[in-house]
Amino acid sequence: xxxxxxxxxxxxxxxxxxxxxxxxxxxxxxxxxxxxxxxxxxxxxxxxxxxxxxxxxxxxxxxxxxxxxxxxxxxxxxxxxxxxxxxxxxxxxxxxxxxxxxxxxxxxxxxxxxxxxxxxxxxxxxxxxxxxxxxxxxxxxxxxxxxxxxxxxxxxxxxxxxxxxxxxxxxxxxxxxxxxxxxxxxxxxxxxxxxxxxxxxxxxxxxxxxxxxx
Amino acid sequence: xxxxxxxxxxxxxxxxxxxxxxxxxxxxxxxxxxxxxxxxxxxxxxxxxxxxxxxxxxxxxxxxxxxxxxxxxxxxxxxxxxxxxxxxxxxxxxxxxxxxxxxxxxxxxxxxxxxxxxxxxxxxxxxxxxxxxxxxxxxxxxxxxxxxxxxxxxxxxxxxxxxxxxxxxxxxxxxxxxxxxxxxxxxxxxxxxxxxxxxxxxxxxxxxxxxxxxxxxxxxxxxxxxxxxxxxxxxxxxxxxxxxxxxxxxxxxxxxxxxxxxxxxxxxxxxxxxxxxxxxxxxxxxxxxxxxxxxxxxxxxxxxxxxxxxxxxxxxxxxxxxxxxxxxxxxxxxxxxxxxxxxxxxxxxxxxxxxxxxxxxxxxxxxxxxxxxxxxxxxxxxxxxxxxxxxxxxxxxxxxxxxxxxxxxxxxxxxxxxxxxxxxxxxxxxxxxxxxx
Numbered sequence: 177x178x179x180x181x182x183x184x185x186x187x188x189x190x191x192x193x194x195x196x197x198x199x200x201x202x203x204x205x206x207x208x209x210x211x212x213x214x215x216x217x218x219x220x221x222x223x224x225x226x227x228x229x230x231x232x233x234x235x236x237x238x239x240x241x242x243x244x245x246x247x248x249x250x251x252x253x254x255x256x257x258x259x260x261x262x263x264x265x266x267x268x269x270x271x272x273x274x275x276x277x278x279x280x281x282x283x284x285x286x287x288x289x290x291x292x293x294x295x296x297x298x299x300x301x302x303x304x305x306x307x308x309x310x311x312x313x314x315x316x317x318x319x320x321x322x323x324x325x326x327x328x329x330x331x332x333x334x335x336x337x338x339x340x341x342x343x344x345x346x347x348x349x350x351x352x353x354x355x356x357x358x359x360x361x362x363x364x365x366x367x368x369x370x371x372x373x374x375x376x377x378x379x380x381x382x383x384x385x386x387x388x389x390x
Numbered sequence: 391x392x393x394x395x396x397x398x399x400x401x402x403x404x405x406x407x408x409x410x411x412x413x414x415x416x417x418x419x420x421x422x423x424x425x426x427x428x429x430x431x432x433x434x435x436x437x438x439x440x441x442x443x444x445x446x447x448x449x450x451x452x453x454x455x456x457x458x459x460x461x462x463x464x465x466x467x468x469x470x471x472x473x474x475x476x477x478x479x480x481x482x483x484x485x486x487x488x489x490x491x492x493x494x495x496x497x498x499x500x501x502x503x504x505x506x507x508x509x510x511x512x513x514x515x516x517x518x519x520x521x522x523x524x525x526x527x528x529x530x531x532x533x534x535x536x537x538x539x540x541x542x543x544x545x546x547x548x549x550x551x552x553x554x555x556x557x558x559x560x561x562x563x564x565x566x567x568x569x570x571x572x573x574x575x576x577x578x579x580x581x582x583x584x585x586x587x588x589x590x591x592x593x594x595x596x597x598x599x600x601x602x603x604x605x606x607x608x609x610x611x612x613x614x615x616x617x618x619x620x621x622x623x624x625x626x627x628x629x630x631x632x633x634x635x636x637x638x639x640x641x642x643x644x645x646x647x648x649x650x651x652x653x654x655x656x657x658x659x660x661x662x663x664x665x666x667x668x669x670x671x672x673x674x675x676x677x678x679x680x681x682x683x684x685x686x687x688x689x690x691x692x693x694x695x696x697x698x699x700x701x702x703x704x705x706x707x708x709x710x711x712x713x714x715x716x717x718x719x720x721x722x723x724x725x726x727x728x729x730x731x732x733x734x735x736x737x738x739x740x741x742x743x744x745x746x747x748x749x750x751x752x753x754x755x756x757x758x759x760x761x762x763x764x765x766x767x768x769x770x771x772x773x774x775x776x777x778x779x780x781x782x783x784x785x786x787x788x789x790x791x792x793x794x795x796x797x798x799x800x801x802x803x804x805x806x807x808x809x810x811x812x813x814x815x816x817x818x819x820x821x822x823x824x825x826x827x
Contacts, residue, residue: 211486211490231486275537
């Protein structure tokens with residue numbers, strides 16, 4: 177009798193589950209959702225923060241690049257009083273130094289930086305990679321061959337022509353965690369160098385804090 | 391009423407005894423790959439990928455992980471690095487996505503078959519995917535991102551160990567260290583000038599580090615041989631499971647429950663089998679006349695066996711639960727009428743006989759990854775290697791290299807099959823670009 181009841185219950189459970197099988201087979205994800213993270217950077221608008229992809233990628237880099245480029249351009253324009261109507265300054269990025277554990281394609285960096293430059297409107301950008309010497313030589317050759325940009329980084333008074341900077345982008349990551357969440361900090365720093373002397377002109381960085389469910 | 395039961399059982403049988411066509415494609419494309427026809431293998435895999443993921447989204451298919459990894463390795467062996475990098479990136483995203491636990495999926499696997507769930511990759515495969523991705527990036531001279539991937543692999547090993555410790559089911563599990571990942575990570579750190587951290591990683595990898603810190607003028611040449619073919623999974627039913635089922639039937643018969651044939655099918659579990667043509671070859675490398683044999687840096691076959699040995703008890707337990715449910719259906723049907731019980735028994739026998747273990751895996755992996763390192767002065771060098779497989783003629787290759795200071799040149803030798811070898815050399819280091827012998 178007890179066995180009979182056991183078999184009945186088990187068969188009922190199997191029959192109910194059959195309908196779940198048929199439903200579930202239609203959805204390969206089996207109820208899985210795309211993992212997200214929360215932006216918990218101090219000073220960002222919402223208390224809970226906007227939802228981001230849990231992986232560090234183009235979206236995060238865009239947010240940080242906009243903050244950093246705004247800071248650099250605000251400072252440079254305030255110091256020099258330059259009017260970009262005469263020609264926008266050009267930033268030549270020679271190296272993207274990725275020290276995080278996330279793959280960031282150079283093409284992604286190039287697209288993000290160019291879109292940020294277009295949105296800001298006060299500078300232009302050319303993105304290369306120091307690892308490829310041939311490409312770097314081409315970039316530097318543009319400096320010589322382009323009369324508009326064949327100028328010093330430092331502006332001469334009374335001779336306002338569009339200047340050019342060398343720049344490096346560095347990405348670093350720090351992480352801590354508790355039982356439920358990982359707290360990841362991604363730092364993006366852009367450093368501008370004098371194109372003739374290679375001395376540092378200015379640097380700015382932005383830190384993005386993400387809370388990821390483990 | 392009886393017709394409804396019959397129809398219900400018929401549907402149940404169809405659902406649980408489906409046969410996946412993609413498994414056939416995997417066997418066919420793998421055969422073509424091991425014959426050395428990389429284009430043909432890539433075409434077959436691309437067709438399978440388009441059929442499984444028409445819009446290119448890995449979430450459309452439960453098999454996206456192994457399909458993408460297989461194709462990525464074929465592209466790597468073919469020196470199509472752009473496609474390989476793209477596939478490795480998607481495969482790793484798919485692994486991360488499908489690695490999320492789903493209660494629904496576990497229930498479906500228990501009721502139906504093991505391969506009704508998504509294939510997220512074994513733990514050692516997850517780490518190897520990142521290592522191969524990093525190797526492809528190094529071939530493209532993207533050392534910065536290769537460093538990121540190897541760091542990710544290192545972090546992943548630590549998080550897997552922590553996960554094993556924290557879960558009761560996996561507390562006794564042990565993840566074998568991937569020495570190749572640590573070695574490559576140490577090598578990139580050394581090239582960056584971070585010698586102290588590099589030395590720590592070399593010691594953890596248990597491999598010989600350079601005796602003295604290398605000057606930035608030295609170039610490093612690595613010869614990596616992807617040797618042989620990893621054992622693939624087959625579904626086996628042990629005699630012990632059939633004997634146990636017979637014992638249960640005898641006990642039930644004593645309690646007045648009519649015996650059923652469906653239990654005689656046993657419980658399928660996965661086992662590994664080695665391909666007779668996929669055994670590793672003896673490989674020697676020679677740079678400027680200095681000849682040395684390659685040594686095994688990572689035994690993929692051993693890692694696969696170890697991972698399977700740890701998982702089999704869990705898979706067997708799931709099989710027992712599945713068999714108990716099906717036996718219950720037969721018992722309930724028998725209570726209504728003997729004829730219905732017989733129909734249910736035959737249906738469940740068909741379902742049990744066609745239920746197989748999950749045999750999906752990343753099958754384009756080698757059996758072992760062997761390596762050899764040379765640290766040389768920058769300039770012109772002559773590299774050669776020989777591959778000596780039992781039963782096949784010795785194959786040799788010769789390359790004239792031109793190495794800049796501080797460079798890292800990795801030569802990949804894919805020993806696919808006895809007598810079939812594919813070599814990938816970075817073009818930028820060849821003295822006569824585009825010419826290989």
